[in-house]
Amino acid sequence: MSTSTPRVSGTYVFDIADNRRGRALNRLCGSLKDADNRARFSADEDAYCEAYGLTAEQRKAVLNRDWTRMLELGGSIFYVFKLAVLDQKSMQYLGGVFTGMTTEEFTQALKAGGRSFG
Amino acid sequence: MIWGLATSHVPSIGAAMDRQKTEDPYWKPLFDGYAPAREWMARHTPDVAVVVYNDHANAVDMSVTPTFAIGAAASYEVADEGWGSRPVPTVVGAPEFSDHLVESLVDSSFDITVFQELAVDHGLTVPLSVYCPDPGESWPCAVVPLLVNVIQYPQPTAARCLALGKALGAAIRSFPEDLKVAVFGTGGMSHQLAGARAGLINQDFDRMYLDAIEHDPEKLAALTREDYIREAGSEGIELIMWLIMRGALGPRIRRVHDAYHVPASNTAAGMVLFDNLGA
Numbered sequence: 001m002s003t004s005t006p007r008v009s010g011t012y013v014f015d016i017a018d019n020r021r022g023r024a025l026n027r028l029c030g031s032l033k034d035a036d037n038r039a040r041f042s043a044d045e046d047a048y049c050e051a052y053g054l055t056a057e058q059r060k061a062v063l064n065r066d067w068t069r070m071l072e073l074g075g076s077i078f079y080v081f082k083l084a085v086l087d088q089k090s091m092q093y094l095g096g097v098f099t100g101m102t103t104e105e106f107t108q109a110l111k112a113g114g115r116s117f118g
Numbered sequence: 119m120i121w122g123l124a125t126s127h128v129p130s131i132g133a134a135m136d137r138q139k140t141e142d143p144y145w146k147p148l149f150d151g152y153a154p155a156r157e158w159m160a161r162h163t164p165d166v167a168v169v170v171y172n173d174h175a176n177a178v179d180m181s182v183t184p185t186f187a188i189g190a191a192a193s194y195e196v197a198d199e200g201w202g203s204r205p206v207p208t209v210v211g212a213p214e215f216s217d218h219l220v221e222s223l224v225d226s227s228f229d230i231t232v233f234q235e236l237a238v239d240h241g242l243t244v245p246l247s248v249y250c251p252d253p254g255e256s257w258p259c260a261v262v263p264l265l266v267n268v269i270q271y272p273q274p275t276a277a278r279c280l281a282l283g284k285a286l287g288a289a290i291r292s293f294p295e296d297l298k299v300a301v302f303g304t305g306g307m308s309h310q311l312a313g314a315r316a317g318l319i320n321q322d323f324d325r326m327y328l329d330a331i332e333h334d335p336e337k338l339a340a341l342t343r344e345d346y347i348r349e350a351g352s353e354g355i356e357l358i359m360w361l362i363m364r365g366a367l368g369p370r371i372r373r374v375h376d377a378y379h380v381p382a383s384n385t386a387a388g389m390v391l392f393d394n395l396g397a
């Protein structure tokens with residue numbers, strides 16, 4: 001992370017260095033905006049990861065759908081979300097994963113006015 | 119310049135309209151909140167809308183990150199974001215007006231990137247749907263997309279966005295043809311998608327923002343990027359794009375309508391509409 005990047009605990013703040021670190025992972029996820037690529041990925045996920053040059057850790061996180069790990073390895077939520085969409089998972093589902101809640105619990109917390117900090 | 123609209127651009131707001139779910143109990147309060155603004159805007163149709171928004175990994179990939187960019191094309195296709203394109207009309211551009219804005223802003227020392235090809239995603243099409251829910255075969259106005267990097271740091275500061283808005287307003291007013299122009303500032307409000315703070319909603323901050331955007335935009339421009347992330351979430355920093363709209367308006371404005379609703383998917387949804395009363 002660069003020295004000027006804001007630091008707020010409990011969030012991922014994506015910067016130039018993260019872009020470089022997460023480039024292969026984000027390129028893979030970003031490619032899923034095209035229907036042909038979605039089909040190719042689904043046909044052979046491992047080969048698709050190989051073609052995009054993911055690191056071993058990134059590949060493991062993608063294959064295991066370890067959403068938190070993907071962000072730790074330089075993934076941007078806007079890119080990683082495209083993989084979730086392919087799996088027909090919602091942003092509420094991811095919100096639950098990130099906060100240790102079920103999708104229903106997370107959705108209910110938002111309906112009740114959202115989660116508050118400080 | 120006839121009006122300025124600030125609005126959230128959450129994708130599920132567009133999906134609710136596309137899937138005829140606006141009367142569902144979950145969505146009805148949000149769309150009821152929009153109704154008075156929509157009625158007013160339908161009676162005050164612009165020729166061109168400048169829509170300030172950010173792309174979400176659709177037209178712009180991570181090989182290039184323009185801080186500020188303007189579309190200068192004759193038309194913009196609606197992007198497939200991974201779930202198929204929204205069933206809304208292709209967006210028609212205003213190339214000569216775009217050229218004028220780019221020239222004027224670069225002359226004002228804002229170094230603008232130019233897009234001659236740009237697929238527009240929900241960041242732009244959802245605000246158009248907030249304005250016009252049933253466009254039929256075509257949107258009621260031409261569009262100039264103005265993109266802001268709010269995804270990768272370093273991002274522009276809030277102060278720089280307000281200053282860009284002021285320069286944009288001057289650029290719009292100096293266009294030689296007589297055009298009716300609306301400006302959209304989009305994104306936010308409380309908006310934290312990832313991490314342990316996911317689902318953060320800070321109603322106090324959002325309501326302060328809805329008020330201050332009218333009365334004291336300089337106060338909002340003085341907030342740091344850390345302030346925005348801490349108070350509104352890491353995606354809540356999209357609120358800086360509202361300041362570009364606000365800066366573009368003239369010195370005399372009138373609030374036509376505002377609305378605020380929680381939740382829209384993982385976030386809060388806000389909107390505020392200003393009539394521009396001129397110099």
